Amino acid sequence: MKPINVGLLGLGTVGGGTLTVLRRNQVEITRRAGREIRVTMAAVRDIEKAKKYAGDGFKITTNPFDVVDNPDIDIVVELIGGIEPAKDMVMMAIENGKHVVTANKALIAKHGNEIFAAAQAKGVMVSFEAAVAGGIPIIKALREGLTANRIEWIAGIINGTSNFILSEMREKGSSFEEVLKEAQRLGYAEADPTFDIEGIDAAHKLTIMSAIGFGVPMQFDKAYTEGISKLTREDIQYAEELGYRIKLLGITRWTPEGIELRVHPTLIPAKRLIANVEGVMNAILVKGDAVGATMYYGAGAGAEPTASSVVADLVDVTRMHTADPGNRVPHLAFQPDALSDDPILPMSEVRTAYYLRLCVLDKTGVLAEITGILAKLGISIDAMVQKEPREGETLVNIIILTHITVEKNVNEAIAKIEGLSSVSGKVTRIRLEELNKN
Amino acid sequence: MKPINVGLLGLGTVGGGTLTVLRRNQVEITRRAGREIRVTMAAVRDIEKAKKYAGDGFKITTNPFDVVDNPDIDIVVELIGGIEPAKDMVMMAIENGKHVVTANKALIAKHGNEIFAAAQAKGVMVSFEAAVAGGIPIIKALREGLTANRIEWIAGIINGTSNFILSEMREKGSSFEEVLKEAQRLGYAEADPTFDIEGIDAAHKLTIMSAIGFGVPMQFDKAYTEGISKLTREDIQYAEELGYRIKLLGITRWTPEGIELRVHPTLIPAKRLIANVEGVMNAILVKGDAVGATMYYGAGAGAEPTASSVVADLVDVTRMHTADPGNRVPHLAFQPDALSDDPILPMSEVRTAYYLRLCVLDKTGVLAEITGILAKLGISIDAMVQKEPREGETLVNIIILTHITVEKNVNEAIAKIEGLSSVSGKVTRIRLEELNKN
Incomplete structure (x- = not known):
C-alpha cells in the first residue's frame, strides 16, 4: 500500500x-x-x-x-x-x-x-x-478501554513540573521557591512557570478527560484552578505525619447535582499507589462502576x-x-x-474533606470557639492535632481534618474563624480526598 | 441503527x-x-x-x-x-x-x-x-496505545491469587500453606489452586502479551513457568530487609538472541511503584523505547x-x-x-540477577569456597549478608545477591555449591530484576 x-x-x-x-x-x-x-x-x-x-x-x-x-x-x-x-x-x-x-x-x-x-x-x-x-x-483507555462503564470519577497527577516540585519539597524539606529554581535549572519548569504551577496546564488536561469520561462538551472556563505556589513545607510535613501526601490533583467527578471539575493541591492517603508517583511522572486514577479503580502511569512530557x-x-x-x-x-x-448537558458544579457546591491549619493563641477556650463554629455549620471533625509551640512562642498550629462537607460551608467557617481575636492570620485550607469510593 | x-x-x-x-x-x-x-x-x-x-x-x-x-x-x-x-x-x-x-x-x-x-x-x-x-x-494499550514503540520488555503482576498470597505472607509473616487456606476461604483461590499458584495462568497471559508486544506467534509451550508454592516466609523477610519485595512476575523481554518468556517469583526493589501493588490487584509495566516505562493497574479478575x-x-x-x-x-x-520469527530464548540462556540463600556450617573457609565457585563461573556478587545463627545452632543462612549473569552459569554454580560438604541442603534461588533499564 x-x-x-x-x-x-x-x-x-x-x-x-x-x-x-x-x-x-x-x-x-x-x-x-x-x-x-x-x-x-x-x-x-x-x-x-x-x-x-x-x-x-x-x-x-x-x-x-x-x-x-x-x-x-x-x-x-x-x-x-x-x-x-x-x-x-x-x-x-x-x-x-x-x-x-x-x-x-x-x-x-x-x-x-x-x-x-x-x-x-x-x-x-x-x-x-x-x-x-x-x-x-489515557485518552484511548477512557474513550475505548472503559466503554462498558459509567465513569464515576477521574483523579490525576497530570502536571509533571508541579509533581516534581512537591516531591522535592517533601523529600528535602525545601521551600517552594528553592525547588522551583532547581526545577528551572533542570529544565522541568519554564522561565515563566505560571501555567504549570498554578494548575492551568492541569486544568486543560482535566477538561479534556472530563468531557470524554462523562460525554459532555469541553468547558474549560468552568474549571476551578488552584496551584501549588502557596504550599509551605510545614503543611507538607504535617500532612505526612497524619499519613497523607500532598499532590496537585485534577479531579472530575459525576454527581447528581453536576460534574466537579477542579485542580488543586490535595491530601491523599500515603498508602495509595498514586500517592507514590514521584518526580515528573504522571498517573491517572479512573473509577468506573464496573471495573472499579484502574490507574495509568508514565512520562507526562518530554x-x-x-x-x-x-x-x-x-x-x-x-x-x-x-x-x-x-x-x-x-x-x-x-x-x-x-452528549449530555449535565452542568459543571460551581466550586462552592463541591463536597470534599478538608485539612485546615490555624495559628492560634495558646489559651483556654480557643478550641471551643473554633469547634463551635464548625459544628454550627454542620462540619464534622475527623481528627484534630495541636502542635507544640516553639520555645518562647505563644502561637500554636492546630490541624483539623474534616469529614466530607460542602465547600461553601467551609468557606463560611474559615471567614468566621479568621475573625476570631485568638486566631492569627489566615487559615490554610487544603482539600483532602481518600480516593477509595464515590 | x-x-x-x-x-x-x-x-x-x-x-x-x-x-x-x-x-x-x-x-x-x-x-x-x-x-x-x-x-x-x-x-x-x-x-x-x-x-x-x-x-x-x-x-x-x-x-x-x-x-x-x-x-x-x-x-x-x-x-x-x-x-x-x-x-x-x-x-x-x-x-x-x-x-x-x-x-x-x-x-x-x-x-x-x-x-x-x-x-x-x-x-x-x-x-x-x-x-x-x-x-x-492492557491489550488495547499494547496493540494500539504504544504502536510507536519498539517494546523492550513487559513485566506484570498478572495473577491476583498469587499476589494476594505473597502480600499476606509478607504482611502477616504467615506461611504459604496458611495463606493459601485463607485465600481459598475468601474465594481468591480455587479448591485446586495449581493453575494460579504454579504460574500457569500467568504464563497464558504473558504469552499473549509477548506475542502482541513483539509481533511473534503465540508460543505458550516455550514459556518457562515457576510458581510460588516453595517460597518461604524467611525469604520474603530477607528480601524485605535488603530493600526488595518478592512478586510473581511474568516477564517477557526482547534480546538480540531471542525473546525471554518466563514466569517466576522475582525480587524487585520495594521502592518501585509495581512493588507496592498488593492483594488481588494486577499491574503491568511496559517498557517502550520511545515512551519509557508505563504502568497499567487494576482489578485482574472478578x-x-x-x-x-x-x-x-x-x-x-x-x-x-x-x-x-x-x-x-x-x-x-x-x-x-x-510477524517475526524471533525465537523464544531457553531459560538457561536468560540473563538476570539472582538472590541465593545457602545454609552453611559456621566455620572458617566456607565463604572462600563459595565465592571461589561463583568467581570461576564469572558470577559477580552485588551484596552478601550472613545471618546470625540462632542460639545453639551451627548452621547460618548466607544471602548472596548477584549481578546480572546467565542462568546456566548460576545453575552450574548452585550444583557445585550444593556439593560442598559445608553446605547443608538445597540452595534457594530467586531471580531479581531492577525493572529500571534494559
Missing part, C-alpha cells in the same frame, strides 16, 4: 521527537500500521535550526500553508502550541479534508467543541492522545514520550482514514448527538 | 457480569457505541441457575449450537473457559462468519495462531481484552471488572464490524504477514 504522508506544523521538542521516533522505528511501525507513515514536510519558524532533521523526501518550509494546503499531505500534525495560529491552521487543515493529530491541550480544552464539529462535518478525524499526560495512552502518543494517533488515523466515519471512535467517546 | 445481537456461551461469573453491565449501563454504552448492544441468547449448562437472568427478548438454551449457528446473532461471546468445547465453538462461530469476543486466556495462548488465521480468512474479529488482567485495558473488558470489546466490534478488515487493528498488533 502507498505510504501515508504527514506534514508537521512545528519542529520543536515534540516535533523533533516525532520525526526521530518515526524514522528510528519505521520498520516496526509499518509492520503494525500495514503501510509506511512518512513525514514529507515540516513548517518551522527557524529554518536553520530545522536543518539537522534534513532527510530524503522531507521538505522544510517557514510557511504553514505549504503544509495545510498541500494536496499530497494526508495528515497534519499540529505541534505549534497555544491558540493562534494553531487554531487557524487546524481549522484550515480540516477544511481541506485533512486529518489532524495534535498535542495541543489548550487548543482542545478551549476550542475542542468547535474543532470537533468542523471535523465531524468534513468526515475527518482530530486525534489528541498527546494532549493529555504525554506518553500515557520529546519521545509525547511523540509516542502522536505516532500512536498517526497509526490509528492511518488505519481508519479510509473507513466510514460511522466506524470511527467519536471524538468525545460518545456519539456527537448523544 | 438496528441493535447488535450478542450470544453468550456460558453464564457463570463473567457471563453474569457481562449481562448485568450491559443491562445496567445500556444507555451509557449505546451513547458511546452508536447503537444498542443486546444479549439475545445464552447457552448454559444449568438452565435452572440461569433463570435469574431472564429478561425481555433473552433466550436460554443448553445447546451452544443454538448460539453459534444462529443467523440472528452477530457476535458470540465465549465464556466457557478451558479448551474443549470452547475451541470448537469459537471455530464454528468464525466459520459461520460471526465475530468472537473471548475471555479465555488458555485458549488464546495455546490456539490463538490457528484461531486468528481462521478469523483472518473469514474477515471476522476475535477480541480478547478480558483474557489478560481482567478489567485493565465478574464486573472482567465484564468491563468483554463489553469494551463488544463496543469495538460493534464499531468496526461493517468496516473493511484492512481498517481493523490486527489480532496480534502486527499485520499477519509481518
Whole structure:
C-alpha cells in the first residue's frame, strides 16, 4: 500500500521527537500500521535550526500553508502550541479534508467543541492522545478501554513540573521557591512557570478527560484552578505525619447535582499507589462502576514520550482514514448527538474533606470557639492535632481534618474563624480526598 | 441503527457480569457505541441457575449450537473457559462468519495462531481484552496505545491469587500453606489452586502479551513457568530487609538472541511503584523505547471488572464490524504477514540477577569456597549478608545477591555449591530484576 504522508506544523521538542521516533522505528511501525507513515514536510519558524532533521523526501518550509494546503499531505500534525495560529491552521487543515493529530491541550480544552464539529462535518478525524499526560495512552483507555462503564470519577497527577516540585519539597524539606529554581535549572519548569504551577496546564488536561469520561462538551472556563505556589513545607510535613501526601490533583467527578471539575493541591492517603508517583511522572486514577479503580502511569512530557502518543494517533488515523466515519471512535467517546448537558458544579457546591491549619493563641477556650463554629455549620471533625509551640512562642498550629462537607460551608467557617481575636492570620485550607469510593 | 445481537456461551461469573453491565449501563454504552448492544441468547449448562437472568427478548438454551449457528446473532461471546468445547465453538462461530469476543486466556495462548488465521480468512474479529488482567485495558494499550514503540520488555503482576498470597505472607509473616487456606476461604483461590499458584495462568497471559508486544506467534509451550508454592516466609523477610519485595512476575523481554518468556517469583526493589501493588490487584509495566516505562493497574479478575473488558470489546466490534478488515487493528498488533520469527530464548540462556540463600556450617573457609565457585563461573556478587545463627545452632543462612549473569552459569554454580560438604541442603534461588533499564 502507498505510504501515508504527514506534514508537521512545528519542529520543536515534540516535533523533533516525532520525526526521530518515526524514522528510528519505521520498520516496526509499518509492520503494525500495514503501510509506511512518512513525514514529507515540516513548517518551522527557524529554518536553520530545522536543518539537522534534513532527510530524503522531507521538505522544510517557514510557511504553514505549504503544509495545510498541500494536496499530497494526508495528515497534519499540529505541534505549534497555544491558540493562534494553531487554531487557524487546524481549522484550515480540516477544511481541506485533512486529518489532524495534535498535542495541543489548550487548543482542545478551549476550542475542542468547535474543532470537533468542523471535523465531524468534513468526515475527518482530530486525534489528541498527546494532549493529555504525554506518553500515557489515557485518552484511548477512557474513550475505548472503559466503554462498558459509567465513569464515576477521574483523579490525576497530570502536571509533571508541579509533581516534581512537591516531591522535592517533601523529600528535602525545601521551600517552594528553592525547588522551583532547581526545577528551572533542570529544565522541568519554564522561565515563566505560571501555567504549570498554578494548575492551568492541569486544568486543560482535566477538561479534556472530563468531557470524554462523562460525554459532555469541553468547558474549560468552568474549571476551578488552584496551584501549588502557596504550599509551605510545614503543611507538607504535617500532612505526612497524619499519613497523607500532598499532590496537585485534577479531579472530575459525576454527581447528581453536576460534574466537579477542579485542580488543586490535595491530601491523599500515603498508602495509595498514586500517592507514590514521584518526580515528573504522571498517573491517572479512573473509577468506573464496573471495573472499579484502574490507574495509568508514565512520562507526562518530554520529546519521545509525547511523540509516542502522536505516532500512536498517526497509526490509528492511518488505519481508519479510509473507513466510514460511522466506524470511527467519536471524538468525545460518545456519539456527537448523544452528549449530555449535565452542568459543571460551581466550586462552592463541591463536597470534599478538608485539612485546615490555624495559628492560634495558646489559651483556654480557643478550641471551643473554633469547634463551635464548625459544628454550627454542620462540619464534622475527623481528627484534630495541636502542635507544640516553639520555645518562647505563644502561637500554636492546630490541624483539623474534616469529614466530607460542602465547600461553601467551609468557606463560611474559615471567614468566621479568621475573625476570631485568638486566631492569627489566615487559615490554610487544603482539600483532602481518600480516593477509595464515590 | 438496528441493535447488535450478542450470544453468550456460558453464564457463570463473567457471563453474569457481562449481562448485568450491559443491562445496567445500556444507555451509557449505546451513547458511546452508536447503537444498542443486546444479549439475545445464552447457552448454559444449568438452565435452572440461569433463570435469574431472564429478561425481555433473552433466550436460554443448553445447546451452544443454538448460539453459534444462529443467523440472528452477530457476535458470540465465549465464556466457557478451558479448551474443549470452547475451541470448537469459537471455530464454528468464525466459520459461520460471526465475530468472537473471548475471555479465555488458555485458549488464546495455546490456539490463538490457528484461531486468528481462521478469523483472518473469514474477515471476522476475535477480541480478547478480558483474557489478560481482567478489567485493565492492557491489550488495547499494547496493540494500539504504544504502536510507536519498539517494546523492550513487559513485566506484570498478572495473577491476583498469587499476589494476594505473597502480600499476606509478607504482611502477616504467615506461611504459604496458611495463606493459601485463607485465600481459598475468601474465594481468591480455587479448591485446586495449581493453575494460579504454579504460574500457569500467568504464563497464558504473558504469552499473549509477548506475542502482541513483539509481533511473534503465540508460543505458550516455550514459556518457562515457576510458581510460588516453595517460597518461604524467611525469604520474603530477607528480601524485605535488603530493600526488595518478592512478586510473581511474568516477564517477557526482547534480546538480540531471542525473546525471554518466563514466569517466576522475582525480587524487585520495594521502592518501585509495581512493588507496592498488593492483594488481588494486577499491574503491568511496559517498557517502550520511545515512551519509557508505563504502568497499567487494576482489578485482574472478578465478574464486573472482567465484564468491563468483554463489553469494551463488544463496543469495538460493534464499531468496526461493517468496516473493511484492512481498517481493523490486527489480532496480534502486527499485520499477519509481518510477524517475526524471533525465537523464544531457553531459560538457561536468560540473563538476570539472582538472590541465593545457602545454609552453611559456621566455620572458617566456607565463604572462600563459595565465592571461589561463583568467581570461576564469572558470577559477580552485588551484596552478601550472613545471618546470625540462632542460639545453639551451627548452621547460618548466607544471602548472596548477584549481578546480572546467565542462568546456566548460576545453575552450574548452585550444583557445585550444593556439593560442598559445608553446605547443608538445597540452595534457594530467586531471580531479581531492577525493572529500571534494559
